[in-house]
Amino acid sequence: MSLLSLFVCGILAAAPAAPAPFPTLAAEAPLSSAKEEGVKPVDRVLPRKVLVFSKTAGFRHDSIPNGIVAIKKIGEANKFEVEATEDSKLFTAENLAKFGCVIFLSTTMDVLNDEQQKAFEGFIQSGGGYVGIHAATDTEYTWPWYTRLVGGQFASHPKQQKAAIDKCECGKTHPSTSFLPDRWERFDEWYNFKKLNPDTKKLLNLDETSYKDGKMGKDHPVAWYHDFDGGRAWYTALGHTKQSYEEELFLKHITEGIIWSGRMKKD
Numbered sequence: 588m589s590l591l592s593l594f595v596c597g598i599l600a601a602a603p604a605a606p607a608p609f610p611t612l613a614a615e616a617p618l619s620s621a622k623e624e625g626v627k628p629v630d631r632v633l634p635r636k637v638l639v640f641s642k643t644a645g646f647r648h649d650s651i652p653n654g655i656v657a658i659k660k661i662g663e664a665n666k667f668e669v670e671a672t673e674d675s676k677l678f679t680a681e682n683l684a685k686f687g688c689v690i691f692l693s694t695t696m697d698v699l700n701d702e703q704q705k706a707f708e709g710f711i712q713s714g715g716g717y718v719g720i721h722a723a724t725d726t727e728y729t730w731p732w733y734t735r736l737v738g739g740q741f742a743s744h745p746k747q748q749k750a751a752i753d754k755c756e757c758g759k760t761h762p763s764t765s766f767l768p769d770r771w772e773r774f775d776e777w778y779n780f781k782k783l784n785p786d787t788k789k790l791l792n793l794d795e796t797s798y799k800d801g802k803m804g805k806d807h808p809v810a811w812y813h814d815f816d817g818g819r820a821w822y823t824a825l826g827h828t829k830q831s832y833e834e835e836l837f838l839k840h841i842t843e844g845i846i847w848s849g850r851m852k853k854d
């Protein structure tokens with residue numbers, strides 16, 4: 588790993604001798620008192636509990652139940668609690684404070700009202716984690732903060748087919764992609780994007796020469812992460828199909844995305 592790649596990926600602060608370039612945080616600070624006592628959100632230990640949110644107000648993926656089952660199994664194997672809901676009324680400051688990470692699993696269109704959006708912004712601003720899977724970018728087009736958080740907007744997709752994914756420089760070191768083959772061939776529905784947030788760190792890039800009707804050219808990111816507004820956000824465009832949620836590599840990809848965004852310590 589070069590010094591340059593560390594810098595580009597925004598992880599220069601990590602000690603070179605450390606076993607992993609993404610250290611988890613050790614400082615103890617209860618959520619409720621974090622603000623009053625002046626604890627920086629980044630120093631908080633987040634609840635080891637994730638909320639899977641899969642409300643749809645547009646297209647509904649039939650892989651959502653498979654995704655929920657898979658994430659529950661991931662939680663069991665990695666010792667974090669998983670609650671799944673389609674009820675946007677759970678998006679209050681008080682309720683969100685119970686979670687370390689909120690996963691938007693193939694949500695679509697307008698799923699939160701203004702008040703719920705404010706509560707979710709507060710959750711991220713207090714250091715919370717966000718994971719977006721697949722249609723999470725086909726969600727909340729008129730909420731600019733969300734577009735920046737998830738990192739872009741869905742534009743279109745060609746027919747489902749096999750394609751090859753290459754690792755970006757940051758993808759070689761991030762735990763959600765470092766274990767993947769340099770060139771990862773798999774079947775999925777491949778999104779084109781608009782309004783990509785240039786501040787995200789790109790993990791995976793789709794090779795448009797490997798499939799038909801890609802629209803973005805050479806730079807076609809399909810997974811990325813960033814520190815955003817006090818919290819951490821991680822997104823993968825993969826995961827349209829039911830089969831995805833039985834693929835070992837895809838499951839490890841999202842497992843490590845959840846662990847990273849929720850700042851979970853590993854045993």
Ligand SMILES: [Zn+2]
Binds near residue numbers: 648722827
């Ligand atoms: Zn899809």
